[in-house]
Every structure is written in structure tokens, then in C-alpha cells.
Amino acid sequence: MRVNRHSKVRTRAAVGLTVAALAAGVTAGAGPATAQPKAAPAASAAPYCGAAHRIEQKLSTGTTWRMCWRYDSKAGLVLENISYQPKGEPKPIKVLNSARLGQIHVPYDDGNIEYDDLTGFDFAQGLMNLAPGECPGGTIKTIKVPDSWNEDPNVKGLCTTTRARGHAYRMQGDTANKVYQAQGKDLLVYTVNQVGWYEYMTEWRFQDDGAITMNVGATGSLSWDDYDAGDGRGWPIGKGASAKATSHSHNAFWRLDFALDGSTANRIEQYDSTVAAPARGQRAPTTKTTRTKVDKERAGDSKNYRWWRVVSAAGKNKDGHARSYEIVPGPTTKYPGRSYTKHDVYFTQYNKCELFASHNPGDCGAGAGTSVDKWVNGQALKHPVVWTNIGFHHIARDEDQQPMPVHWQGFSIAPRDVTAMNPLTPAELGWQNGHWQPRS
Template identity: 25%
Template structure:
């Protein structure tokens, strides 16, 4: 459409959209539906599309889960299993069932050729406490569905620590059964000193199920160094919704080595920055009046709840609904629910989900050409600092807790825009499938800036002769995982220009410590008796690039400063100049971003060039807060956290190096089940199938503004993969959402809208419904 109008009239063209404010109680699909009164398309479901092939990365089915459970419990399997509900430390029982990732070498002939769909296998973790040498052992069960050809075999090939899928008992997951085994010892110790804890902290612990107990016990990981011993360093808090923010200054350290709980013993008690080896030593100090609370803790926790706090006051006009992002023109992405396949503005990809890692992307293509084979989280880690057993000892690997199972229900209009496509998250739990409603959302969102813009000068009253501006937006896939005290928001954005952005934000309660003036070097005082313990958040990702095919290289373009002369500047003599020095990384390597950003890292295909003869590739661009772990040689992260200790790493792809970490690594810092550092054995990464591993994260310099919870605004980290000569020109020329404005000879404006008119519509949000609908699951 071409129209002639004034600039004022052009700007005044508007969208009329009236929205009724929804009920705030939107949790668990008490989430607003939409009643469209025309033509916004706000309530439209995503158009359907048929995936080109069956998703080879999909989860095993609920029927498969049940059949695998029955098979491993059968006498034919010979595993001598006890049902987990009835098991003890010295029994064999299933800990979890998950989907075993299919090898890339098996999938490529299928996804790119005419090979048959590869067989699926289940991953089964069994705690074998009934063996002479008790271990945790992983098994692979398949092919699925269960039939005459299905077998149960040890899953060893994806682990390089020397023991395959086995982990010693002392290094295995500290599950409820291990906690219950050490409970009698803890109870006896705390009963013996109950009068002291009541006097000092107005609290006592008589066991987790005793009604007299009014303080809660928790312990960090790791619980072992190498699996030959085990310990439990217990801290205490006041119970409640915000328990992480009200710690008390009491720590009990236990030795819990082995399966015989009668041999467990007290290692010591810590309070007042002092270590007491026995309860007798503690009592002597108490009787001498040497113990006190420097900053007594509060039990009251109302101040720490994430709800409106009247004492904070009122901001003018805050009673109005905040601005909303809505897909006014209707959804522009397509979704195949059955195959978990998405298409958007030239992008296409498959989705996958596991209980261990959560959401992952496969076969990511732009305009039909593959960019990435896989983009997935590998680990969400945190390491703390402090002068007491809990903070000094705490390192979390959240895959240890089955990270994917904590995908939380999303609140429409707040966690995701109104009108988002909401998908259930499902995963195996025991012999069945568990479903978390609305655990993933998909939406297209205005970028908040144009994709491209330029005006040329002129002598008109408007100050230009022509102006072009292109609408910017991106498709987002978002999930929030609430693991204990933290909510991690993962947002993957597919931009119109062919760029992919990965962003992580962190919110939630700090794992805090009791405050002492002498310990200010570990964090500030943030509440009455609470210190915000400094810590690192590191999130490790895998990006298996296949730029057009599996022969890629990592090109390093350094910006160097050289002294040179140029004959047309004879009067300057020698002067400094910038130039490029381009090399290729030859062998596997861990490395960091260059100082001052003076290097560009690009994954390129040496055999594929664009129209100008430049190697086609994708650039790796650091975003906000690209960090690595601060500590290089901590006893708690010495060998099992190697993937966290550099910004980036590149390796040659192997089916045996599927993951950078093992979910069971956390308790084995000296002898990991899977050692990322062993990936680096001198193999070539030039013209090979290469994998980039990268870290996002935050150095969490805690502050009073972390109360009640850390804010998403500043606790954020991101990275972008952007075309680098992948195309012949910028990918904005085939998008019609743009305006071309010219000043004509008469001083008026002529503009082209390319048939994309601004809609006039009215939208009414209905009352929320409480029935959970059978949405698509992933």
C-alpha cells in the first residue's frame, strides 16, 4: 500500500486494543484464556506443520517407561530389585529412569538420508546397596519398545572415569535413604545439646518428625572426595517459606562412610567461629559463658515473601496494568505437537527434554541449512565462599537433583506474554510419567528496537529524503527451573537475521549464612542476622556446530596493533595501526575470551563460501556476564568441575563424549565418573566435527537488594551466535514488516507498508479456568 500523508498522521495511526485485567491467581493453568473480538489473532493457536521426519531425539514414551520398569524388576533381568518405597541402604532399587540420548553417528544417516529411524533406549540408574561392593550403576535398556530383542546392559561407554557407569556407594546420590540412615546419630547429638541450642537460638532438633523440633537441618554437596569416605556437614535454619534467609550459627559434622550406620560418628560441632570435637567440649565453652549470638536471627519471615509489602509504600499509578507484549497479528510460528518440531521465519528445529538436563534443541536450521546439530544445557553449578563448614563446602551441580524435573509452571502475562503457546513438561518418575503443566512457553516478541534502520539526508522540512525501518522480533522458548532456593529462567531466542541468543537469569532466595562482623569479606549483612554469602553461578552449555556439514573449524581473528609506515604519510614515520591476524585452532583446547574483546571466534566451513568467496560460518559473540569459575584448585571442585573453569572449549565430537559432566560427579571431586579434562587429548579440530562448550553465569556479589529475592534485572548472562559470512547479505531483505518513507517534491510523505497494515481490534481476557487441559507435552 502506498499512501500520502503528513508525518503527524503517520505516527498517529494506532492500534485500539482494550484488555480486561485478569484474575492474579493464574497458577497451574488457572491461566487466562482469550476471547478475540477480531482481528488481533491474540488467541489463535500456533498454525500446525508436519515435521519432515519423526523426531529421533524425543523422550521415550510413558508406555516404554512402564515396560522398562517391569523388565528390570523381573526375575529374568536378575537385578534382585526391591521397590524403592520398601528399600533401605543395603537393597538394590531403581533411582530413576530417563531417556538415553541416541548417538549422533546413528542419527545423521537418518535425518540427512534414507536410513531407518534409530532405536530408542532407556537409561536406568540403580542403587545397588545389596552388592558386596555397593555402587550406583547405570544401565541401558533397549531397543524399545520392550520385546524379544530388548536387553539390559551396563551403560559404560559415555563415562571416562575408569569405572564406567558405576559410582562407589560413598559417592552416590545422598537420597532420602542415606539421610534416614544418618538421622539417629544426628538426633542423639542434638538431643544431648538441646538446652544449649534453646538458650542460644531458641531452637532444638529432636529429629525431623518430632513435633518438638523447631529448627530445620540441611546439608550441602559434595559429601565425599573420591568415594572412599563420606561426610555430612549439617547447618540449621529456622523453618518456613524463606528458610534460606534465616540461618543460625550451628553446624554439625558427621562421618557417614559406608552402609553400616552403627559406625557413623561425630566429627565436630561449629558455632561462634569455633570448632568443638565433642559435645563435651561444646558444653564446657557454653558453661564458661564463651558462646553468644553476635547478631541474633529472627524467626519472622513475612518480610521475605515475594508478595506486595505495604511497608514499602506506594508508587504513583502502580495500580494500572503494566505494558504487555502480545502477538497482535496472530502467531507467525508453526508447531508439530507430536514431533515437537518448530518453524519460524526460516528457522526450523526439534525439541527434546530429559529429566537430567531439561530442554534441548536439535537440527537447528536457517532457511533449510543446518547451523547446529545440538544446543543444550550441560550443568547448572554454584560454588560458595565462607568461613564455616556449610558455605566453604557448598558446591552444587543441579543435574544431581534431576534438573529437568524442576521445570515450573509459568504464569501467563508475567513469566511469559499473554497468548504464548504453553506446553506441559513431562518426564519419567518411577514407573510412570509425571506432567508439569505449562512448563515451557513459546512466543514471538517485539525486540524493542528495529532490525535495521537508516535515513538519508535531505533538504526537506523533515530532515531526510528517505527512511527505511524494519520491524525487529524474535521467537522465544522459555522455561524456569526452580531448584531449591533458585529460579533459573532459560530463554532461547531465534532472531530474524539468523542469530541465536541464549540467555539465563537467576532469581530466588540466597543461600545465606549467619552474620559476623569478622566475616564481612565473604559478603555483606543483608538482614537482622544474615550474611549474603558470595558465590559463583556457572551454567555450562554444549553447542555442536554443523555449519552446513560436519567438517568445521574454529577460526580465530585477532585484532592486533602493529607499527607500520605508509608512503602517503611520510611525515608520520612509523605509527600504530590495527590489523587482523587470522588463524585456525588446530587441536582441542580450553580457552578464554580475549582481553578487551580483541579476538573474534567463528565456527566456519572451509569448503563452503558465500558469493564473495568468504568462508561461511557463525560468530560466537559474548553477551552479558560471560564468566568461568573463580576458583581453580578448590578441594570441592578439583577434577569434577573442569568444564566450569574456562569461558570456552572446543573438542572433536565423539558419541562417547555426549556430556561435559555426569550428574553423579558432584560427590567425586578427586575421582569423577566422567572427567571433562580427559577430552583434551591432542585431537585435531581443524576440518572436523567439532563441539563448542561455553559457560554463562554470574559472580554473585550479594547485596541488600537480594532481599527478598535476587532480581532478574541484573542477575543475567547471555551469548549470541550470529551469521559471519554465512549469507551473501543481511537477512532483512525478505521481510515485509517494514516502512519505506520518502519526502516528495511537494514536501509531503509517501510511504510503503508492503501490505502490512496496523490492526484495529479489541481483546477481552476471560476469567481464568481451573481445569487442566490436555495440552501438548514435551
């Protein structure tokens, strides 16, 4: 599916057709919404951004998420000053200074072409108007696109809504008559950006248990003039086997600037476990977990029994444990063709000009390079920035037409010791913290 990026005129025409289709009621399924986000009351308004750029949502389970948003001329939607306040916490807990896409790199299998959609092909300019049906139960905010080449730069393109997540937990109590269960709720924030024939859905899910999930979903259309993979690398689409769509990869990067408890002096830790066969006299294998402090810039790779966390240097939960967030990678197909896509995660020292994982347009100094792999050069991590790389190898199929179902790629960050107990714990179980004894 070679995306038609050869003419801005043709791309803009496609955008116009899509907006017309939305106006006629052709919308992508967005899942059930459960409540409309309410405007933040003036008394609780955070001072860091004006009301027009503030998102504040108290979910029905008691958790409140707060953040600011802005729109970047290349990265698109940027979320800033993100904080999380579950019930029982007296004040918001800051999590991130900023969260944004870092690049969408699209190389084709035949080696004839590759794209960097954020910095090289007007990703941000392709912001789409959303129809009300695409944001059920929510609010669509208007974004003024910087440096817009459209006649009207104002796009109704930012959806904020809430969705049911399913079970947050379920537990049979110590008597057969009691079941504890709760249905989870998420704040959902998303935009849609068209790049050629693709439409990218950039989705941020803020869960009531403190987790954040970041996804990019690719949908839209198979390019009608991209059935020329005569080299055997493509997949036949339509009648017979004469028309073959070229296979390609989507390598999506995210850039997270953590500020746990309001401090950027966070620590990075890597955990690895090894499993050994049962020793003499043991009934089962043994597992040993070791911690490695990541004090300097590093590129890392996901593997079995490996995980990372970002640890607060400024705050602890009510049990006296340092707050942290664990990085939870999603399914990925790692693309080895470029140096910057060879690793799953990068930890770099903050530099305000290091914004895009490849073809970074900023001048970061002599010899700095223009991709994230070049920035991993041994600097001490005093203010770490986390980059994640999640890949998807797209081999087109008959079911990709027409329109193409969304294929998702992404990852999560999960709270680890941010609160002393499950933030959704029912009040009658609040005393069961740590090594508790059953009550008579």
C-alpha cells in the same frame, strides 16, 4: 545466599508454593510479546520430529526458525535440528544439531560447599508450571519430565512466543527524504527450573537476523536460613550487620553441536588482532589481524581483539563465501577455583558420552575424566563441539529480597557470511551488494 538443597521434601514444598503463587497470578515480568507463534502448516512440516515436539515460527520480518525439542532427565530442555531461513533463501539453512546447557556450577566463597545443579541436584526435576501471563502472546507446551519424582510428570513448562527487539537497523538514504528502518523480532523459547531456593530461567532467543542468544537468568528467593557468613565473606542483608548472606558464583556452561549446512565437518578459526603505534609518516595506529586454524582440541580464553568462528565445510552464500557463525561471549567473571572453569571456551571432538562440563555421569572410557578440560587432549577436530563458560559472582544485596530480581548471564552466536547481505535488507536496496556505485 546459600540455597537450601539439603532435603528433597523441603525443595518439593517450595516448588508447590511457587506453583500456587503462579496460579494466583504472581508472575515474573517477561517483556512485551508481539505475536503468537503459529503451528507449522502440514505442508511444510519437517520430517525430523512429530508435531508435538516441533517449533516452527515465521517472524513478521520474513525469517523462519525451525527446530525440535526434547526434555533430558538432567540437562532439561534440549533443542535439536535448528535451522534458519531468512527471506530470499530458497530452503532452510541448518545451524545446529543440538543446543543445551552443559552445567551450572555453584561454589560458595567460604569453601564449605559447591553444587553441580544439572548432574547433582535435580535441575531437570524442578521444571515449573508456567502461568499464561508468563508467556504473553505465545503458547505453553506440556513437557513429560523423564523419571519424575512428582505424582504427575506432565508440566506445562515450555513457553514459545515472539518479542520485539527494537531497531534492527536504521539508515538515512542518499536523499534527505528517505529513512530505512526496521524493528527486529525474536522467537523466544524458555523454561523455568527450580533448584532449592533458586529458579533458573533458561532462555533461547532466535533473532530474525540469524543470531541466537542463550541466557540463564537466576531469580527466586534468598534463602531465609543462609545468613551465617561470619567469616567476613558475606554481605549484610536486612537490619544492621549481624546477618550476612554467603557470596557464591554461578558458572554456566552451554554445549553446542554445530552442523552448518547439514554437515558436522565444520572448521574452527581463531582471530587475533594487534595494534601498533603509528609508523613514521602515518597519521594513526595500525591494526593487523591474523587467523589461526584450530585443528585440534583446545581450551581458549577471551581477550581484547580475539574472536572465534565456526565455518561451514558444506555451504556458501550467494557471494561464494563460506558460511560461518561467530561466537560472541557475554560479560563474565571467570572462576579460577576448578580446572574446568579456568577457560572461557572449549573445542572438543564429538563424543556422544561427553554431555556435561563437570561431573559428567557417562562412562567415556578409561582415563577420560569427567569434566570438559580433561577431554581437551589433542584429538583432531573432525566434528567439533563448542563449550562456553560464562560466570557470575553473586554478592547478595538488600534489593535481592523479595523476590530476587533476575540476574542474567549468557552469550550469542552471530551469522558471518551466512547470507550475502543483511537478511532484512529492504527490496529497494537489494542491488547495493559489494562495491556499488550510486545510481543517477
